[in-house]
Amino acid sequence: MALTDDVVIAQPQTTTASWRRRSLLWQVAGYLAMAIVVLVIGMPVYWTVVASFKESREIYTIPPTWWPEAPTLANYVRAWNAAPFGRYYINSLITTIGSTAIKVVFAVFSAYALVFLRFPRKDLVFLFLLAALMVPREITIIPNYITVGSLGWINTYQGIVIPGAAVAYGTFLLRQYFRTLPREVLEAARVDGAGHLRILWSVVLPMSQPAVVTMTLLALVDKWNDFLWPLIITNTADMRVLPIGIFWLLDQEGVINWGVVMAGTLFVMLPMLLVFLWAQRYIVEGIASGAVKG
Numbered sequence: 001m002a003l004t005d006d007v008v009i010a011q012p013q014t015t016t017a018s019w020r021r022r023s024l025l026w027q028v029a030g031y032l033a034m035a036i037v038v039l040v041i042g043m044p045v046y047w048t049v050v051a052s053f054k055e056s057r058e059i060y061t062i063p064p065t066w067w068p069e070a071p072t073l074a075n076y077v078r079a080w081n082a083a084p085f086g087r088y089y090i091n092s093l094i095t096t097i098g099s100t101a102i103k104v105v106f107a108v109f110s111a112y113a114l115v116f117l118r119f120p121r122k123d124l125v126f127l128f129l130l131a132a133l134m135v136p137r138e139i140t141i142i143p144n145y146i147t148v149g150s151l152g153w154i155n156t157y158q159g160i161v162i163p164g165a166a167v168a169y170g171t172f173l174l175r176q177y178f179r180t181l182p183r184e185v186l187e188a189a190r191v192d193g194a195g196h197l198r199i200l201w202s203v204v205l206p207m208s209q210p211a212v213v214t215m216t217l218l219a220l221v222d223k224w225n226d227f228l229w230p231l232i233i234t235n236t237a238d239m240r241v242l243p244i245g246i247f248w249l250l251d252q253e254g255v256i257n258w259g260v261v262m263a264g265t266l267f268v269m270l271p272m273l274l275v276f277l278w279a280q281r282y283i284v285e286g287i288a289s290g291a292v293k294g
Contacts, residue, residue: 045269048262048265048266048269049262049266050066050067050068051258051259051262052075052076052259052262052263052265052266053068053071053072053073053075053259054068054069054071054072054075054259055070055072055074055259056257056258056259058070059258059259075257075259075260075262075263076263076266078257078260078263079249079260079261079263079264079267080267082249082260082264083245083248083249083264084237084238084245085242085245085264085267087237087238087240088240088241088242088244088245089242089267091157091238091239091240091241091242092224092241092242094157095157095160095161095223095230095241096220096223096224098157098161099160099161099164099165099219099223100216100219100220100223102161102162102165102166103164103165103166103167103170103215103219104170104212104215104216104219106165106166106167106170106171107167107170107171107173107174107215108174108200108205108212109200110171110175111170111171111173111174111175111177111178112174112178112196112200112204114126114171114175115175115178115179116178116186116196116199116204117196126175129168129171129172130168130172132168133168133169133172137228138228140163141228141229141232144163144229145232145233147163148162148163148233153233154233154234154235155233155234155235155236155239156239157239159233159234160229160230160233160234160239160241163229164223164226164229167219169218170215170218170219173211173214173215173218174208174211174212174215177208177210177211178204178208181204181207181208185203185207186199186203186204189202189203213279216279217275217276217279220272220275221272224242224268224271224272225243225268225272226241226243227243227244227247230243230244231244231247242267242268243268245264246261246264246265246267246268249261249264
């Protein structure tokens with residue numbers, strides 16, 4: 001009887017030990033995968049930063065040096081003077097902020113209509129939005145160019161901004177999030193006499209802060225890094241944006257001095273990095289408040 005009791009007691013202990021080993025293996029595998037992802041993504045960024053402080057001869061040294069032997073800021077001065085980056089910054093700020101604001105407004109209103117309003121063929125409208133996600137952006141370049149040209153918007157800010165003002169992914173993202181909001185809160189707002197605009201502004205948007213901030217960041221990065229459409233629709237240097245400036249800098253300096261090109265690339269990277277660092281706390285606060293309310 002005692003032997004039987006020992007066997008019965010030993011089985012749960014063995015199972016627990018086996019489960020702990022498997023859990024530890026999965027944890028190690030997860031950390032290893034995360035380290036590989038960080039390495040693959042972070043190595044080019046690290047090399048860009050380090051190379052921007054190197055002299056040209058050191059960049060071409062084999063084997064490469066992973067830290068500048070004699071750090072210098074001359075590449076940043078040369079990059080800034082080689083192209084009108086001040087003007088590029090102004091153009092990128094105007095087009096990025098204008099385009100992002102319009103995208104967010106359109107996405108919020110259209111997603112609210114798809115979730116909370118009743119109208120015929122609503123599912124069909126959403127199906128068209130899903131179909132729009134499958135269309136490559138390059139296919140729309142020629143029709144958009146013809147339309148913008150007929151309106152006289154070539155080489156203008158509105159010509160850069162308006163064709164990309166409405167995007168299907170923003171509406172899709174916010175629609176999916178709006179569908180998770182508790183209906184009881186919205187019904188209570190309607191009982192209190194709130195209309196659609198009041199509900200949207202005072203109830204839906206505060207509860208959807210994580211999704212709205214995420215959509216805003218995606219729109220910001222997309223427009224800030226947009227290269228092809230601004231290149232096609234502009235034809236003078238004073239209307240170029242930052243990604244085109246980097247391409248022009250590469251054409252001028254790439255074969256001779258990669259340090260200048262890397263320094264110019266950091267001019268483009270840093271603003272978005274600062275935006276992400278600033279907006280991160282809003283995303284965390286929005287997720288935390290949503291969890292408490294839920």
